Amino acid sequence: MNAATVTRKPYTPKEAVERLRHGDLGAWPVVGALIAIAVVFGSLNEHFLSPENLTNLALQMAATGTISLGIIMVLLLGEIDLSAGSVSGLCAVVMAILSVRQGWNPILAIVVALAAGALVGLLHGIMFTRLRMPSFVVTLAGLIGWQGLLLYLLGEGGIVNLPFDGFVAKLSDTWLPPWLAWLIVAMLVLVSGGSSLINRRLRLAAELPVPPAWWTAVKIGGLTLVLAGAVLVMSADRGVPLLLVIFGTLVVAFDLVLRHTAFGRWMYAVGGNVEAARRAGISVTRIRVLAFVLSSTLAAFGGILSASRLSAVNQGSGGSDILLMAIAAAVIGGTSLFGGRGRTYAALLGILVIQSITNGMYLLSVDSSVRYMVTAAVLALAVAIDSLARRGSTP
Amino acid sequence: MISAKDVSKRYGAVQALQDVSLDLHPGEVVALVGDNGAGKSTLVKVIAGVIGPDSGGVAIDGEPAHIGDPHDAQRLGISTVYQDLALCENLDVVANLFLGSELRKRSVLSHIRMERSARDLLTSLDVRIRDIRVPVAMLSGGQRQSVAIARALIGEPRLVILDEPTAALGVEQTAQVLDLIRRLRERGLAVLLISHNLADVRAVSDRVVVLRLGRNAGEFRTADATQESIVAAITGAAA
Numbered sequence: 001m002n003a004a005t006v007t008r009k010p011y012t013p014k015e016a017v018e019r020l021r022h023g024d025l026g027a028w029p030v031v032g033a034l035i036a037i038a039v040v041f042g043s044l045n046e047h048f049l050s051p052e053n054l055t056n057l058a059l060q061m062a063a064t065g066t067i068s069l070g071i072i073m074v075l076l077l078g079e080i081d082l083s084a085g086s087v088s089g090l091c092a093v094v095m096a097i098l099s100v101r102q103g104w105n106p107i108l109a110i111v112v113a114l115a116a117g118a119l120v121g122l123l124h125g126i127m128f129t130r131l132r133m134p135s136f137v138v139t140l141a142g143l144i145g146w147q148g149l150l151l152y153l154l155g156e157g158g159i160v161n162l163p164f165d166g167f168v169a170k171l172s173d174t175w176l177p178p179w180l181a182w183l184i185v186a187m188l189v190l191v192s193g194g195s196s197l198i199n200r201r202l203r204l205a206a207e208l209p210v211p212p213a214w215w216t217a218v219k220i221g222g223l224t225l226v227l228a229g230a231v232l233v234m235s236a237d238r239g240v241p242l243l244l245v246i247f248g249t250l251v252v253a254f255d256l257v258l259r260h261t262a263f264g265r266w267m268y269a270v271g272g273n274v275e276a277a278r279r280a281g282i283s284v285t286r287i288r289v290l291a292f293v294l295s296s297t298l299a300a301f302g303g304i305l306s307a308s309r310l311s312a313v314n315q316g317s318g319g320s321d322i323l324l325m326a327i328a329a330a331v332i333g334g335t336s337l338f339g340g341r342g343r344t345y346a347a348l349l350g351i352l353v354i355q356s357i358t359n360g361m362y363l364l365s366v367d368s369s370v371r372y373m374v375t376a377a378v379l380a381l382a383v384a385i386d387s388l389a390r391r392g393s394t395p
Numbered sequence: 396m397i398s399a400k401d402v403s404k405r406y407g408a409v410q411a412l413q414d415v416s417l418d419l420h421p422g423e424v425v426a427l428v429g430d431n432g433a434g435k436s437t438l439v440k441v442i443a444g445v446i447g448p449d450s451g452g453v454a455i456d457g458e459p460a461h462i463g464d465p466h467d468a469q470r471l472g473i474s475t476v477y478q479d480l481a482l483c484e485n486l487d488v489v490a491n492l493f494l495g496s497e498l499r500k501r502s503v504l505s506h507i508r509m510e511r512s513a514r515d516l517l518t519s520l521d522v523r524i525r526d527i528r529v530p531v532a533m534l535s536g537g538q539r540q541s542v543a544i545a546r547a548l549i550g551e552p553r554l555v556i557l558d559e560p561t562a563a564l565g566v567e568q569t570a571q572v573l574d575l576i577r578r579l580r581e582r583g584l585a586v587l588l589i590s591h592n593l594a595d596v597r598a599v600s601d602r603v604v605v606l607r608l609g610r611n612a613g614e615f616r617t618a619d620a621t622q623e624s625i626v627a628a629i630t631g632a633a634a
């Protein structure tokens with residue numbers, strides 16, 4: 001057995017084009033978009049690329065990004081969740097009322113709010129699977145209904161302020177000291193590098209093809225550079241925000257679950273071909289209900305993070321363009337609206353794109369009317385690319 | 396040996412099957428032929444546990460077998476490849492082969508073990524796919540059909556039922572799939588092949604069973620039968 005037989009051969013140009021035609025673009029369009037955004041806004045406004053603004057950006061991403069992560073769970077099945085914004089607002093209000101008006105322990109209030117989110121998702125899932133209502137109708141009803149419940153719960157006051165020095169508000173005002181940030185970077189690099197190495201050894205032992213060593217090295221090197229760059233920039237300002245670490249942890253954890261457990265595999269299977277999944281003995285109903293539960297629970301958590309940033313909940317919580325931003329982020333990041341394709345990193349990359357565009361336009365004092373139109377245009381573009389890729393992949 | 400014995404099934408006014416019997420031996424390819432509506436799919440569904448017969452049933456090595464649903468059939472070693480490929484186009488070959496019966500340690504997928512067995516299985520069937528980690532959507536029709544058939548072998552069945560496996564394929568890819576069917580026979584499996592294409596049937600089967608209007612209408616050793624006699628049995632014209 002020589003090295004050539006066990007190294008996965010690189011693609012010929014023809015095969016590479018074929019892969020592109022099938023929508024297998026990976027993260028490259030997003031990376032291109034980010035560079036373009038950095039160049040354009042960076043040259044229009046010198047403050048855009050400053051450590052302070054980039055740190056703000058990291059802080060702004062977490063809440064909507066978490067909601068987007070939940071939306072990915074239903075998009076993977078080829079369904080949609082239009083209620084995520086309202087559910088995030090509702091659960092944030094539940095948390096605020098319990099912890100402020102009722103004086104509960106804030107952690108307990110958060111747990112109950114998350115459970116409320118899970119319950120909402122369970123209801124959506126049951127309406128979708130048992131009553132066979134289209135997901136878009138179920139969650140459209142949810143969009144209006146849960147916002148109604150939010151207004152009802154808030155009642156006269158219409159606003160609940162969270163104490164600035166309370167646990168919830170502190171979440172978004174906690175910054176990692178540099179040593180801790182660097183320790184986390186080192187651990188991430190070590191763990192991902194180590195697991196690549198072990199995986200390589202095991203594959204070679206099983207006489208399975210492995211990617212060329214230089215490619216693995218480039219990937220680890222790239223990860224190191226990106227992480228180190230981010231920590232350097234943010235440490236030049238207030239430091240790495242805890243909120244970003246929480247969001248990042250969720251993204252990585254869900255990625256591992258989707259790729260390395262049978263549950264995750266079945267999510268992709270149901271999104272790819274429901275009939276095939278059913279014939280393979282997979283409980284399609286259970287997967288669908290779980291996806292809606294995950295979506296609403298993550299929406300609830302996103303809502304809590306958002307309340308933490310604002311130190312308050314009000315009638316506008318979870319409203320405005322949050323839902324559109326969350327869906328746009330998922331699609332821009334490469335999650336297909338048609339199901340079966342996408343990774344959790346889409347939430348991270350997509351929200352980075354859309355939030356930096358929004359942030360840049362704020363800096364340039366662009367009117368909100370224009371901001372809405374630009375956001376919609378970016379979403380439309382991402383969906384167009386997704387649709388074209390799908391046409392390429394269906395024979 | 397797996398056999399269907401005196402199977403009858405009625406759909407409203409239509410007697411889809413009337414006392415149909417069929418024997419399937421290890422290492423033998425049996426072709427089930429008949430005109431549209433002859434009852435071929437209905438018979439397959441009974442054997443595969445998708446529907447229950449009104450009377451009669453399936454026997455395994457002479458013992459009557461209880462087949463209440465497709466899982467029972469699978470447990471008894473009966474594996475079916477349906478006409479519309481039951482593959483997930485977005486998943487790779489390994490994931491499709493093991494779909495629903497993933498190898499895992501606790502809840503974590505054993506990627507390497509699955510890929511190793513997938514490779515061994517495909518190699519033993521002489522199915523050539525350059526990279527089994529790409530989505531199935533990127534394979535040719537013949538490769539996909541081969542993956543669907545290979546998938547039927549994951550549970551180590553005794554009988555593989557193939558419903559029109561070459562219907563949607565071109566000449567070269569049909570040849571690939573027929574080769575694969577021969578290899579199933581070499582493995583000592585019983586194969587039940589449903590086909591409209593008499594050329595395919597004659598190329599690959601050992602025995603031909605003809606259904607007409609829901610009844611047994613003839614049985615031939617492929618080597619001895621002429622095309623005319625098979626066609627006559629299918630159409631009901633006097634031979």
Ligand SMILES: Nc1ncnc2c1ncn2[C@@H]1O[C@H](COP(=O)(O)OP(=O)(O)O)[C@@H](O)[C@H]1O
Nearest residue numbers: 406409411429430431432433434435436437438
């Ligand atoms: N689910 C069903 N409901 C009613 N009639 C059916 C059903 N399935 C099959 N039939 C009838 O049973 C007969 C046999 O059908 P089938 O087994 O599909 O034939 P073949 O596969 O040989 O073309 C046909 O007359 C068909 O119309």
Ligand SMILES: [Mg+2]
Nearest residue numbers: 432435436437
């Ligand atoms: Mg049929």
